[in-house]
Amino acid sequence: xxxxxxxxxxxxxxxxxxxxxxxxxxxxxxxxxxxxxxxxxxxxxxxxxxxxxxxxxxxxxxxxxxxxxxxxxxxxxxxxxxxxxxxxxxxxxxxxxxxxxxxxxxxxxxxxxxxxxxxxxxxxxxxxxxxxxxxxxxxxxxxxxxxxxxxxxxxxxxxxxxxxxxxxxxxxxxxxxxxxxxxxxxxxxxxxxxxxxxxxxxxxxxxxxxxxxxxxxxxxxxxxxxxxxxxxxxxxxxxxxxxxxxxxxxxxxxxxxxxxxxxxxxxxxxxxxxxxxxxxxxxxxxxxxxxxxxxxxxxxxxxxxxxxxxxxxxxxxxxxxxxxxxxxxx
Numbered sequence: 001x002x003x004x005x006x007x008x009x010x011x012x013x014x015x016x017x018x019x020x021x022x023x024x025x026x027x028x029x030x031x032x033x034x035x036x037x038x039x040x041x042x043x044x045x046x047x048x049x050x051x052x053x054x055x056x057x058x059x060x061x062x063x064x065x066x067x068x069x070x071x072x073x074x075x076x077x078x079x080x081x082x083x084x085x086x087x088x089x090x091x092x093x094x095x096x097x098x099x100x101x102x103x104x105x106x107x108x109x110x111x112x113x114x115x116x117x118x119x120x121x122x123x124x125x126x127x128x129x130x131x132x133x134x135x136x137x138x139x140x141x142x143x144x145x146x147x148x149x150x151x152x153x154x155x156x157x158x159x160x161x162x163x164x165x166x167x168x169x170x171x172x173x174x175x176x177x178x179x180x181x182x183x184x185x186x187x188x189x190x191x192x193x194x195x196x197x198x199x200x201x202x203x204x205x206x207x208x209x210x211x212x213x214x215x216x217x218x219x220x221x222x223x224x225x226x227x228x229x230x231x232x233x234x235x236x237x238x239x240x241x242x243x244x245x246x247x248x249x250x251x252x253x254x255x256x257x258x259x260x261x262x263x264x265x266x267x268x269x270x271x272x273x274x275x276x277x278x279x280x281x282x283x284x285x286x287x288x289x290x291x292x293x294x295x296x297x298x299x300x301x302x303x304x305x306x307x308x309x310x311x312x313x314x315x316x317x318x319x320x321x322x323x324x325x326x327x328x329x330x
Contacts, residue, residue, distance in 0.1 A: 026061040026113050031160070033169045035116030036176055038150075038157040041072075041107045053099040056264050056304065062114065062127065063091045064183060066150065067107040073100025076134045078260050078304070083107075087137050088146065090183055092130040096261050108150060112176060121177040125184040131208060131243065142186045149179040203230060203238035207247065215254045216278045221247045256292045259285075263301040270297050 028034040044053075056075070065074070065088070072083040075098050076091045083089055083105070091097050093114060114127055126132070138146055153175040160168060210224050218224070224247070225232040236247040243250055255277055262273050274285035289297050 024057050024059045026059075026111065033165065033172065036110070036112040036157070036172055038108065038110050038154045041102055041105060041109060044109060045102045050102065053102070056096050056098045058094060058096050058261070058265065059091075060093050060113075062093060062110075062112050063089070063097070064110040064112075064179070065089045065107060066146070067105050069107075070105035072102065072105035072107065074098075075100075077257055078264075079134070081135045083135065086139060086143055087135055088183060088186075089135045091134060092128060095130055096264060108154060110150070110153065110176070110179065116173060117177055117180065118173065121181065125177075125180045127180060127184075136186050138186050146179070146182050146186065149175070149182050153179055201238075201242060203234060204242035207235050207239060207250075211251055211254055215251060215258070216276065218278070219251050219255060221251065224251075252292055256289065259289055259297065260293070260300065263297055264304045273297070
């Protein structure tokens with residue numbers, strides 16, 4: 001059951017209201033242009049505190065990471081990924097993540113703010129579409145193209161002083177654009193849409209954006225269908241084509257994800273989280289969460305914090321923001 005909000009109560013919380021989890025801001029290294037940084041995992045190990053990197057945190061910038069050798073465990077939105085050579089991981093701003101043991105892998109990492117790219121590139125690369133796969137494994141020509149794009153970006157990042165600063169920044173912007181466009185479409189045209197069904201893709205994108213905006217207001221497919229002008233069956237069919245799950249499953253997964261984020265990064269009671277997410281009361285929220293996640297909210301919070309260590313959000317913002325984004329003040 002979704003709790004109905006009364007007139008005069010104010011708007012239901014959207015994603016901006018829900019995201020009270022402290023974000024780790026991007027901080028440019030001293031003497032470097034703001035908005036982008038390229039480093040090796042060896043450099044990250046030297047700068048960052050391993051315990052802070054292992055603590056779940058919510059960066060306000062993109063991570064594009066590839067492993068060259070070894071294995072690396074990395075969690076994005078509470079899903080663990082074991083990265084091997086040839087794997088590329090892309091986590092977006094606002095996603096909750098933490099690193100595993102960095103000593104077991106070598107690789108390269110690109111950090112960048114969404115605003116560093118020009119708007120047309122950002123739109124074409126779908127840089128805010130965190131609904132897509134976090135990890136892709138590339139081989140053959142696709143792997144070579146990505147590696148070459150990253151190699152050129154990494155080289156240019158280290159060439160500060162070879163060009164006037166404003167020109168250097170523009171070169172970095174263009175090289176980063178090549179990399180993220182390659183990352184968004186590693187298989188070429190095959191990555192361009194929902195199995196070639198343009199109508200289904202457009203329907204799904206409208207539904208996805210509506211869910212992102214209104215998941216705390218409604219979990220009913222019929223409400224979204226009415227607002228968007230589709231039949232519920234049309235929404236489910238388009239969502240199954242594009243995302244592999246039905247519309248109701250899609251909505252519920254988004255609600256569960258936000259609940260996990262709120263549980264992991266704060267001390268709110270189940271009643272307060274229930275209210276934030278539009279549930280009538282804590283009992284309904286707890287039943288929903290346990291049915292969907294297979295664990296109670298409190299047990300989930302205990303497990304996440306126990307597995308990640310006890311470092312507080314303030315310490316993560318100071319340590320990870322500085323070391324993970326170049327050593328500046330977070």
